[in-house]
Amino acid sequence: MGIFIDSGFFLGLLHRKDVNHEQCRAHFKEISSGKYGLIFTSAYVIAETATLILIRTKNNPITLKAFQELIYGNQKFIRIIQSNPDLNTTAWNIFLAHNQSVKVKKKYLSFVDATNIAICREYQISTILAVDGDFDGYLAKL
Amino acid sequence: MAVIKTTNKAIIDQIQAKLSLQVGRRFTQQEIVDLCIEYAQENLEELIGRALNVPRLTPKLADKILAQIDLLPEVPYDPSAKFANEIDQDIYSL
Numbered sequence: 001m002g003i004f005i006d007s008g009f010f011l012g013l014l015h016r017k018d019v020n021h022e023q024c025r026a027h028f029k030e031i032s033s034g035k036y037g038l039i040f041t042s043a044y045v046i047a048e049t050a051t052l053i054l055i056r057t058k059n060n061p062i063t064l065k066a067f068q069e070l071i072y073g074n075q076k077f078i079r080i081i082q083s084n085p086d087l088n089t090t091a092w093n094i095f096l097a098h099n100q101s102v103k104v105k106k107k108y109l110s111f112v113d114a115t116n117i118a119i120c121r122e123y124q125i126s127t128i129l130a131v132d133g134d135f136d137g138y139l140a141k142l
Numbered sequence: 143m144a145v146i147k148t149t150n151k152a153i154i155d156q157i158q159a160k161l162s163l164q165v166g167r168r169f170t171q172q173e174i175v176d177l178c179i180e181y182a183q184e185n186l187e188e189l190i191g192r193a194l195n196v197p198r199l200t201p202k203l204a205d206k207i208l209a210q211i212d213l214l215p216e217v218p219y220d221p222s223a224k225f226a227n228e229i230d231q232d233i234y235s236l
Contacts, residue, residue, distance in 0.1 A: 001185070001188065002188075002191075014211060015217065016212075016214075018219065018221075019221065025208060028204055029204055031199065032199045032200060032201045032203065033201060034198065037187060037188065037191075038191035040191075048234075051230075051234065052234065055220075055223045056219055056220055057218055057219060057220075058218045058223065060217045060218055062214055062217045066214055070207070075207060076197070078196065078199075079191055110233075123186055123190055125187055
């Protein structure tokens with residue numbers, strides 16, 4: 001049980017012009033039912049998302065502040081997993097093993113995504129909420 | 143074997159009584175602690191969630207957050223925006 005939220009979902013949820021906005025809203029309602037268990041993300045994902053919002057909104061503070069409020073504000077509901085030496089080792093192993101045989105750039109696994117997989121394995125989180133296909137073969141996507 | 147103190151022994155007594163009644167045999171408190179640890183290991187995300195002490199997302203809270211998103215002013219959005227330097231561009235283009 002448990003669901004892990006990746007960067008693209010946060011942006012899709014918070015920005016009405018994002019191509020995935022309606023889908024993200026629907027998923028957000030779905031996970032609020034509790035049927036996927038508790039909701040997690042990582043400090044790496046937060047760092048990645050903040051920068052993604054910065055660049056996509058041309059440094060407009062409104063969406064950035066909305067994201068900050070969602071993560072740390074009075075209505076926070078997301079458990080933030082911090083990395084640790086064991087997780088780092090697992091993430092490195094996933095990162096190196098995956099990319100060893102990959103020849104095409106779009107099939108590369110980023111280190112943050114490798115960390116997401118490592119966290120989900122360590123904490124028995126079975127599902128990821130992401131808008132891209134980076135986790136095929138590793139985690140079930142909602 | 144480690145000695146562990148608990149601040150609420152009454153709860154262990156209650157679990158001991160209920161478990162013994164339901165299963166039909168008496169469980170020692172050591173057995174109960176072992177079972178609880180085994181259960182925690184199998185439900186680690188729930189345990190971590192409790193330890194982090196963050197409220198759960200509910201349908202009511204989700205509706206409230208979505209309503210707040212709907213009230214946000216228009217913000218520019220450029221899905222093809224690129225970073226000024228190649229390193230950031232490579233990092234965030236994955």
